[in-house]
Amino acid sequence: MTAANRRSKNITEGVARAPNRSMYYGMGYQESDFGKPMIGVANGHSTITPCNSGLQKLADAAIIGLKEAGANPQVFGTPTISDGMAMGTEGMKYSLVSREVISDCVETCVGGQWMDGVMVIGGCDKNMPGGMMGMLRANVPALYVYGGTILPGKYKGQDLNIVSVFEAVGQFSAGKMSEEDFVQIEKRAIPGSGSCGGMYTANTMSSSFEALGMSLPYSSTMANVEDEVTESVKKAAAVLVEAVKKDLKPRDIVTKQAIENAVAVIMATGGSTNAVLHFLAIAHAAEVEWSIDDFERMRRKTPVLCDLKPSGQFLAIDLHHAGGIPAVMKELLKHGLLHGDAMTITGKTVAENLADVPDLSADQQVIRPVTNPVYAEGHLAILKGNLSPEGCVAKITGLKNPVMSGPARVFEDEQSALAAIMAEKIVAGDVMVLRYLGPKGGPGMPEMLAPTGALIGQGLGESVGLITDGRFSGGTWGMVVGHVAPEAYAGGVIALVQEGDRITIDAHKLLLELHVSDEELARRRAAWVAPAPRYTRGVMAKFAKNASSASSGAVLDLL
Numbered sequence: 001m002t003a004a005n006r007r008s009k010n011i012t013e014g015v016a017r018a019p020n021r022s023m024y025y026g027m028g029y030q031e032s033d034f035g036k037p038m039i040g041v042a043n044g045h046s047t048i049t050p051c052n053s054g055l056q057k058l059a060d061a062a063i064i065g066l067k068e069a070g071a072n073p074q075v076f077g078t079p080t081i082s083d084g085m086a087m088g089t090e091g092m093k094y095s096l097v098s099r100e101v102i103s104d105c106v107e108t109c110v111g112g113q114w115m116d117g118v119m120v121i122g123g124c125d126k127n128m129p130g131g132m133m134g135m136l137r138a139n140v141p142a143l144y145v146y147g148g149t150i151l152p153g154k155y156k157g158q159d160l161n162i163v164s165v166f167e168a169v170g171q172f173s174a175g176k177m178s179e180e181d182f183v184q185i186e187k188r189a190i191p192g193s194g195s196c197g198g199m200y201t202a203n204t205m206s207s208s209f210e211a212l213g214m215s216l217p218y219s220s221t222m223a224n225v226e227d228e229v230t231e232s233v234k235k236a237a238a239v240l241v242e243a244v245k246k247d248l249k250p251r252d253i254v255t256k257q258a259i260e261n262a263v264a265v266i267m268a269t270g271g272s273t274n275a276v277l278h279f280l281a282i283a284h285a286a287e288v289e290w291s292i293d294d295f296e297r298m299r300r301k302t303p304v305l306c307d308l309k310p311s312g313q314f315l316a317i318d319l320h321h322a323g324g325i326p327a328v329m330k331e332l333l334k335h336g337l338l339h340g341d342a343m344t345i346t347g348k349t350v351a352e353n354l355a356d357v358p359d360l361s362a363d364q365q366v367i368r369p370v371t372n373p374v375y376a377e378g379h380l381a382i383l384k385g386n387l388s389p390e391g392c393v394a395k396i397t398g399l400k401n402p403v404m405s406g407p408a409r410v411f412e413d414e415q416s417a418l419a420a421i422m423a424e425k426i427v428a429g430d431v432m433v434l435r436y437l438g439p440k441g442g443p444g445m446p447e448m449l450a451p452t453g454a455l456i457g458q459g460l461g462e463s464v465g466l467i468t469d470g471r472f473s474g475g476t477w478g479m480v481v482g483h484v485a486p487e488a489y490a491g492g493v494i495a496l497v498q499e500g501d502r503i504t505i506d507a508h509k510l511l512l513e514l515h516v517s518d519e520e521l522a523r524r525r526a527a528w529v530a531p532a533p534r535y536t537r538g539v540m541a542k543f544a545k546n547a548s549s550a551s552s553g554a555v556l557d558l559l
Contacts, residue, residue, distance in 0.1 A: 029072070037244045039066050039237075040118035041075045042106050042134075044127045044147070049082030051123035051202060054193030054224040055147045058121050061230040062145065065237025066119075071244070076109045078102045078131070080124045083447060083473065084162050084196065088414065093444035096471070097543045099126040099133070099281070100556055106134025115140060117244040119236065123147035123195045123224070125474070128205035129278035132214065136250045136285040141243040143236050143345050144215045146206035148224030149316040150194030155181075160189040161197040163310055163475035166449055170457015173422050194224035198309030200474030203316040204271035205278060210325045211265035213253045213344030217353050221320035239346055246347060254286040257339040261329075261350065263295060264337055267302035267378030268328050269319070270312060272474030273393045273482055276380060277445075280553030292382055292391045292551050296510070299378030302337060304397060305368045311398030311477040312374070314366045322364035326357040334359075335370045383481060385513040386521075387493050387503065390485035390551035392467070394507050398477050402507035404465050405515075406431045407500050413437070414448055414470075421454045428463035431503040435494050436531065437470030438487025439554040443534065443544035445483075449473035452480055465505050467512065469494055469550070481505055481512060483550040489530065490549070496524040 024033065041062050045055035059075060066073040079101060086092040102122075110118050117140050120131035128144070135142035153160035168185045171177040195202035206220035216236050222229045259279060266275045276295050283290035305328060307313050319325075332338045333354055340351030360367055368374055379397035384390075396402040406429040411417035417434050420426055432451070439445050448468055453475075455461050461478035469487035472480055486492030493514060497503070502515040514521075535541040548558040 033072055037071045037116035037241065038113070039071045039073055039240060039244070040110055040113070040115040041066070041073050042078050042109070042118060042120040042131060043075055044078045044080055044122040046080050048080055049085060049124050050150060050190055050193045051082065051195040052080050052127070052147065055121055055123055057230055058145060058147060058233050061233040062119055062121065062237050065234035066241065068234070069238045069241035071241045074113060074115060076105070078105045078122070078127070080122070080127055083125050087447060087473070088418065088450040092446035093442045093540065095126055095447065096439070096444045096554060097539055099130040100543065101539070102127060102130025103133035103137065103285070106131055107137040110134070110138035110140060117141040117240055119143050119145055119240055121145045121147065123202065125201040125205070125274065128202065128209060129282060132209065132282050133285040136254060136282065139249050139251050141240060141248055142214070142250050143240045143243070144209050145233055145236055146209070146215060146220050148194050148222045148229045149203055150197045151191055151223050151225060151317060152197055152315055153188040153191045155184050155188045159315060160185060161309065161315065162189060163198065163453060165189045166453025166475070167457040170454035173454065174458045192225055196475065197315040197317065198475060199269050199271055199306065199316060200310065201272040201274045202474070204266060204269070204275050204474055207269055207271065207325050208262040208266050208275060208279070211329060212258050212262040213342060213350065214250065216346070217326045218324045221316050221324045223317050223320070242347060243345055248345065248347060251286055253343050253345060254282070254288065255342065256288050256290065257342045259283055259288060259290055260298060261338050261342055263298045264302045264332055265325060265328060267299055267380065268305045268332060270304050270306055270308050270374070270379055270397050273380060273395050273472050273476070274474055276393045277471065277483060277550060277553055281555045284553055284555050284558065295380060296382040299380055302378045303370055303373035304375040304379050305331060305370065305373055307366060307368065307374055310475045318366050322366040323358070323361065326354060327360060327367055330354045330357045331360055331367065331370055337370070381507045381510060383505070383507065383510050383512040385511045387512045387514040388484045390549060392481050392484040392512055394481045394505070395472070395477060396507045399462055399479065402479070403505065404431070404479060405502060405504040406465060408433050408497050408503050410435070410497055410499050414446060414451060418451045418454060421451055421458065426460065426464055428460060431465035431467065431505070433494065433497050433503070434466065434468040434470060435488040435497070437468055438485070438489055439547035439550055440544045441487050441489030442470060443540055443547065445471045445550065445554060447471045447473045448482070449476055452476045452478055465503070467494070467503070467505070479505065484512070485549045485551040487550065491525070491528065491530065493521065495528060496521055
């Protein structure tokens with residue numbers, strides 16, 4: 001039974017009829033409104049971050065579009081945490097937690113108010129997976145609207161973005177940048193509203209949602225400050241109302257084939273390591289069988305086609321001008337690397353949506369053809385070994401040689417690791433180990449952009465390894481390995497590493513190995529004591545208690 005049928009039944013049966021209608025009359029509804037679909041608009045607008053500060057105009061456009069399409073919009077809010085502002089602080093631990101809070105908000109409001117459909121509007125990193133998970137749990141017709149990317153800042157003829165600032169910190173501390181240049185980069189990197197401009201986590205997730213079939217074609221790479229984004233939202237409203245009429249629901253769209261399409265686009269665009277964690281959680285919400293090993297399967301057959309930051313040259317807005325995600329998908333489809341028969345929210349298949357998309361233009365350099373890729377295979381490698389038997393994620397684009405072996409430099413938190421980098425105590429050949437930062441141990445898997453950005457700024461991005469049971473920003477590149485599982489707090493081998501132990505990172509062999517004998521590890525394990533939880537009450541304590549391993553998406557409802 002659809003939500004509309006349930007509501008109709010509820011209204012026409014005596015007990016609920018009067019109070020139900022009275023509440024709507026109190027909001028200005030007319031008799032004729034009760035035959036229209038009720039569509040939720042999950043509005044992620046906030047003034048916390050530039051990623052979300054431009055979302056209110058999209059919510060306003062959604063309201064107009066839904067009314068024009070014959071629906072009643074019902075607006076509710078979802079929270080956001082700015083990763084960029086929280087980075088390097090205790091607040092960063094709330095970022096992944098917010099993914100769960102957002103998904104709960106969407107599920108709760110849609111279910112509690114018996115909505116016929118829902119449009120989720122978001123900008124910052126966790127808005128996307130949180131909104132998608134909530135849509136899949138509620139499973140009424142739904143569509144995701146991305147708030148749009150930011151335009152680049154400018155200084156001395158160079159494009160700037162948020163990662164420019166973190167890398168400038170390392171350059172300034174190493175004496176490679178003047179104070180004036182550092183201050184100007186800090187002031188100019190973020191010129192207005194929109195999500196971080198490279199193929200970082202927000203743009204990775206928006207692009208993958210377009211490939212998944214849950215957002216409109218071209219919508220995932222538009223700039224927030226340009227008019228086309230509001231026009232796209234109005235179109236999305238009409239599409240969603242049609243989906244309600246057809247009862248086309250998220251779980252009809254988000255199948256294993258659709259997830260393969262999304263992951264193919266993540267690989268082709270050089271997307272964020274966070275996509276691995278989030279798509280494990282999205283697949284779980286959709287009840288689609290999907291494991292961390294499926295990413296490696298997809299990596300081996302999908303080339304990197306786009307030359308995008310953080311390891312490449314261009315930004316998301318450049319990708320948009322080069323043809324956007326439809327151009328990437330058309331190239332993949334031509335070579336049998338997408339499922340063209342997968343259904344999308346438009347009511348058309350992927351192949352039908354791409355039928356009129358032109359082939360790649362020779363006038364652009366952002367998207368390469370499959371016959372001349374940036375890399376022949378994908379960039380998100382799943383490594384295993386005695387240090388991470390459940391798997392971990394390495395981002396290997398931009399590296400001349402993704403293999404190194406060196407002595408462990410062990411840190412129990414991000415702040416002490418950053419201090420060591422800034423004090424120039426980390427040297428080429430070191431392998432930094434940052435632990436007790438996993439889903440339970442952090443809790444919340446904070447991102448390590450400050451240390452990795454500082455390493456890049458000091459010229460150590462390819463010569464120093466960094467492994468962690470925490471996460472990395474989508475803006476990270478270098479010799480980095482994250483999501484190490486099992487995590488230290490759960491007694492994973494990463495908890496047993498000692499200063500000076502030799503560690504090998506080998507992306508060719510898909511290996512993360514600690515060169516310590518089994519006997520010695522057994523001795524260390526016998527002496528290991530789990531630390532006390534960092535939080536004992538509130539949302540952080542609940543997350544730490546219930547979060548699954550990173551290798552299964554750090555979800556809270558894994559049975």
